[in-house]
Amino acid sequence: MISVEEAQNIILKFTKTGGKESIAFENCLNRMLAEGVFADRDAPPFDRVAMDGIAIQSQQLLKQQRFFIEDIQAAGQEQKTLKNPENCLEVMTGAVLPQNTDCVIPYEKITINNGSAELASTDHSPFQNIHKQGVDAKKGDQLLPSGTWIHPGVKGVLATTGLTQIKVLKSPQIMICSTGDELVPIEDQPLPHQIRRSNVYMIQAALKDLNIEAKTTHLPDDKAKLRSAIKELLTDYDVLLFSGAVSKGKYDFLPVVFQELGVQIHIHGVKQKPGKPFLFGTHGKNFVFGFPGNPTSTLVCFHAYFKLWLKQHLGIKDTSTYAHLNKDIVFNKPVTNHLLVKTSTEDGKLLASPIANSGSGDWVHLALADAFLSLPSDQTEFKKGEIFPITFLHRNSF
Amino acid sequence: MISVEEAQNIILKFTKTGGKESIAFENCLNRMLAEGVFADRDAPPFDRVAMDGIAIQSQQLLKQQRFFIEDIQAAGQEQKTLKNPENCLEVMTGAVLPQNTDCVIPYEKITINNGSAELASTDHSPFQNIHKQGVDAKKGDQLLPSGTWIHPGVKGVLATTGLTQIKVLKSPQIMICSTGDELVPIEDQPLPHQIRRSNVYMIQAALKDLNIEAKTTHLPDDKAKLRSAIKELLTDYDVLLFSGAVSKGKYDFLPVVFQELGVQIHIHGVKQKPGKPFLFGTHGKNFVFGFPGNPTSTLVCFHAYFKLWLKQHLGIKDTSTYAHLNKDIVFNKPVTNHLLVKTSTEDGKLLASPIANSGSGDWVHLALADAFLSLPSDQTEFKKGEIFPITFLHRNSF
Numbered sequence: 001m002i003s004v005e006e007a008q009n010i011i012l013k014f015t016k017t018g019g020k021e022s023i024a025f026e027n028c029l030n031r032m033l034a035e036g037v038f039a040d041r042d043a044p045p046f047d048r049v050a051m052d053g054i055a056i057q058s059q060q061l062l063k064q065q066r067f068f069i070e071d072i073q074a075a076g077q078e079q080k081t082l083k084n085p086e087n088c089l090e091v092m093t094g095a096v097l098p099q100n101t102d103c104v105i106p107y108e109k110i111t112i113n114n115g116s117a118e119l120a121s122t123d124h125s126p127f128q129n130i131h132k133q134g135v136d137a138k139k140g141d142q143l144l145p146s147g148t149w150i151h152p153g154v155k156g157v158l159a160t161t162g163l164t165q166i167k168v169l170k171s172p173q174i175m176i177c178s179t180g181d182e183l184v185p186i187e188d189q190p191l192p193h194q195i196r197r198s199n200v201y202m203i204q205a206a207l208k209d210l211n212i213e214a215k216t217t218h219l220p221d222d223k224a225k226l227r228s229a230i231k232e233l234l235t236d237y238d239v240l241l242f243s244g245a246v247s248k249g250k251y252d253f254l255p256v257v258f259q260e261l262g263v264q265i266h267i268h269g270v271k272q273k274p275g276k277p278f279l280f281g282t283h284g285k286n287f288v289f290g291f292p293g294n295p296t297s298t299l300v301c302f303h304a305y306f307k308l309w310l311k312q313h314l315g316i317k318d319t320s321t322y323a324h325l326n327k328d329i330v331f332n333k334p335v336t337n338h339l340l341v342k343t344s345t346e347d348g349k350l351l352a353s354p355i356a357n358s359g360s361g362d363w364v365h366l367a368l369a370d371a372f373l374s375l376p377s378d379q380t381e382f383k384k385g386e387i388f389p390i391t392f393l394h395r396n397s398f
Numbered sequence: 399m400i401s402v403e404e405a406q407n408i409i410l411k412f413t414k415t416g417g418k419e420s421i422a423f424e425n426c427l428n429r430m431l432a433e434g435v436f437a438d439r440d441a442p443p444f445d446r447v448a449m450d451g452i453a454i455q456s457q458q459l460l461k462q463q464r465f466f467i468e469d470i471q472a473a474g475q476e477q478k479t480l481k482n483p484e485n486c487l488e489v490m491t492g493a494v495l496p497q498n499t500d501c502v503i504p505y506e507k508i509t510i511n512n513g514s515a516e517l518a519s520t521d522h523s524p525f526q527n528i529h530k531q532g533v534d535a536k537k538g539d540q541l542l543p544s545g546t547w548i549h550p551g552v553k554g555v556l557a558t559t560g561l562t563q564i565k566v567l568k569s570p571q572i573m574i575c576s577t578g579d580e581l582v583p584i585e586d587q588p589l590p591h592q593i594r595r596s597n598v599y600m601i602q603a604a605l606k607d608l609n610i611e612a613k614t615t616h617l618p619d620d621k622a623k624l625r626s627a628i629k630e631l632l633t634d635y636d637v638l639l640f641s642g643a644v645s646k647g648k649y650d651f652l653p654v655v656f657q658e659l660g661v662q663i664h665i666h667g668v669k670q671k672p673g674k675p676f677l678f679g680t681h682g683k684n685f686v687f688g689f690p691g692n693p694t695s696t697l698v699c700f701h702a703y704f705k706l707w708l709k710q711h712l713g714i715k716d717t718s719t720y721a722h723l724n725k726d727i728v729f730n731k732p733v734t735n736h737l738l739v740k741t742s743t744e745d746g747k748l749l750a751s752p753i754a755n756s757g758s759g760d761w762v763h764l765a766l767a768d769a770f771l772s773l774p775s776d777q778t779e780f781k782k783g784e785i786f787p788i789t790f791l792h793r794n795s796f
Contacts, residue, residue, distance in 0.1 A: 025584065029603045030793075043762050046590060050759055052647040074619070074649055076579030078591050092647040094580050094691065096591045107646050136755075136762040143762055151792035152603035153764040156693055159584050159596035160761055181474030182492050186423065186557050192444060193476050193494045198557035205427045205550035221472070248505045249450040249490040251472055293492065295554055324746045348722045348748050348785040357534075361448055363558055364441050364534040364541055366551040387746040394549035395428075395793045 001269040004336040008308055010266050014282050015312040019170040028150050030211040031168040032314050037144040040161055042134035047097035051129040054088040054117045055101035058126040065119045073098045088117055097130055104129035147315050169314045172238040174214040176200045179245040180293055181221045199243040199298045206302055209395045221251040231261055234286050244293030247277040254290055263288055271335040271377060274360035275301045294360035300338045300372055303391045323352040323390040329382040336377050340369035352390055369393060399667040402734040406706055408664050412680050413710040417568040426548050428609040429566040430712050435542040438559055440532035445495035449527040452486040452515045453499035456524040463517045471496045486515055495528055502527035545713050567712045570636040572612040574598045577643040578691055579619045597641040597696045604700055607793045619649040629659055632684050642691030645675040652688055661686055669733040669775060672758035673699045692758035698736045698770055701789045721750040721788040727780040734775045738767035750788055
């Protein structure tokens with residue numbers, strides 16, 4: 001059996017970056033830019049008034065402290081001109097700086113009386129409170145590189161640049177398949193030996209957190225039916241995610257069905273706990289991920305392997321994050337131990353506190369975890385305070 | 399003017415928890431549970447086979463090492479019974495443990511020949527590889543408390559419990575209003591003195607990250623028109639978020655219009671940079687937040703004040719997170735400095751590197767930030783390595 005690192009390297013080897021698509025501005029949140037975005041104008045596009053107050057010619061400060069107000073320059077008005085350099089214009093934040101002025105003095109530092117502004121002091125300098133044209137970017141500058149994650153701040157940049165259609169990386173078409181004859185729909189009352197379907201909804205939610213809408217289906221523990229269903233799914237979807245049927249059970253038909261359908265199995269079995277029977281294969285341009293059917297195994301393998309694939313597919317740089325184990329742990333098996341944890345921060349440190357649970361079949365305690373630490377296989381004692389790689393199971397809540 | 403802490407306390411004082419609503423299971427991701435969820439069955443609901451292999455009576459291990467295979471107990475089948483204690487049943491992960499057995503031995507530790515399983519050793523103990531009924535939860539136990547954030551793992555628990563309708567906290571109805579006659583729609587080519595609307599889209603995206611769909615509208619810098627539009631909006635929405643028109647400019651009509659409409663203004667002006675003119679008011683059961691119109695001010699105030707309000711409204715405990723400033727900073731004003739940063743982790747520490755930018759009107763550099771540090775007003779020198787409260791501007795990407 002191979003190690004977690006070997007398995008991850010195999011997946012990266014077979015992953016190619018996906019295509020591009022053009023989508024409406026309204027729908028681009030949390031997608032990845034597929035091309036650079038360039039400034040269509042200088043930013044700011046004009047010398048922009050940055051405080052409400054008056055605009056003057058700063059050289060007049062040597063001669064006078066009182067300025068007659070000629071006019072008002074509001075935001076959204078065409079640029080006006082100060083006619084007499086001994087006068088001023090009232091100016092509003094966001095307005096164009098008037099012609100023949102070079103200094104904005106805020107209301108806090110003046111008193112207005114009889115149509116004139118009296119300065120408290122002459123201690124003002126040229127270009128103060130002016131957001132100079134082009135200081136943040138010049139027309140034609142790249143504002144956002146290809147591969148930028150479109151978060152709210154980025155959406156602001158796209159809006160200002162006037163992009164109503166956004167070129168983003170195409171999301172793969174994904175089908176999530178449950179197997180296991182013990183599973184019944186949520187709305188059913190299970191018989192004593194049955195349980196309700198839940199892994200597919202967990203994976204569907206995890207994909208939605210990654211901004212991918214995926215469908216779910218259920219396949220029976222029947223080899224012929226599995227084969228014909230999967231054959232069809234392989235033509236309709238880029239990626240098939242399976243929960244269950246990849247282990248050594250009599251009805252774990254997936255590996256043999258994959259082989260019969262010409263799926264190349266690159267990984268089947270990884271030295272890890274949970275998730276040992278994890279499977280990864282390719283079929284032409286398509287990918288199959290077989291997650292062991294226990295809820296924790298499914299979710300851990302989704303994040304350890306599928307998310308890695310997706311990041312590379314979307315061109316997202318994979319950066320490891322580390323956290324401090326918050327409790328002593330002993331683990332004697334020579335495999336990677338993916339340990340469910342609840343994270344917190346303390347004095348700027350990321351802490352990971354293990355979730356007490358009864359093993360990979362325990363879906364109850366999975367709800368308490370927000371991440372897992374991957375404890376390396378060559379160590380048996382893991383001390384409080386040591387740092388290990390951490391993988392988050394869902395987006396931050398607030 | 400009041401401090402950031404005073405402003406936040408005022409907002410918390412006026413915030414009430416919102417109502418509840420029942421929504422379909424499909425739509426409950428990232429909402430907040432409004433009531434506890436209880437186990438409708440034991441978890442697991444039966445003594446569950448946890449490995450593929452054979453099930454035996456463990457006391458037989460004293461007498462024999464070879465077991466004839468009577469039958470197979472698959473997952474999803476009704477519980478079978480081992481008829482002869484000298485025999486075994488093949489059992490599959492997820493199956494009910496057969497009657498008259500108490501020990502599961504995995505395939506890895508047996509050899510099957512001529513319909514019998516030969517054990518490599520007799521070193522097995524009762525209840526091994528059995529996930530005992532009720533060990534994770536008993537029927538009637540509370541699995542999830544009210545106020546739980548519904549992430550993918552929680553969705554798995556809801557599915558297993560059979561909940562097709564979920565009682566969640568009601569999201570407030572929110573309208574986002576831009577003001578400022580310099581603003582034109584995204585699709586327009588701005589005149590030299592105009593810019594495109596962008597803050598409302600940034601705020602709309604930030605709300606979507608919090609799982610709230612909100613609409614946007616634009617209001618003109620005209621007092622009478624503002625008054626009639628806001629009067630109507632106050633009856634249609636729980637919360638109005640404004641960008642712009644709260645400062646000291648000649649056309650910053652919002653504060654006076656609010657007063658004319660009977661809005662009680664609890665905050666107008668906070669000792670902070672950016673965002674000094676921030677406004678907060680109430681009108682009956684409704685809330686208005688006035689964010690200064692510069693992009694950074696708008697986004698910082700949204701997170702510092704509106705998100706605080708929303709968390710309390712949804713009953714989410716507010717927990718401060720701290721990060722290490724990653725560069726020396728000097729800031730001489732006696733106000734809280736909300737410093738845009740890009741976060742990273744290093745050896746389990748959360749680092750916050752300041753984003754170079756030209757001030758609150760600089761939307762270009764806002765795209766590079768993922769959080770802000772709030773540097774306290776009573777300090778002027780801030781050293782690399784010191785920790786300060788951090789607020790994230792958007793969900794984590796992956």
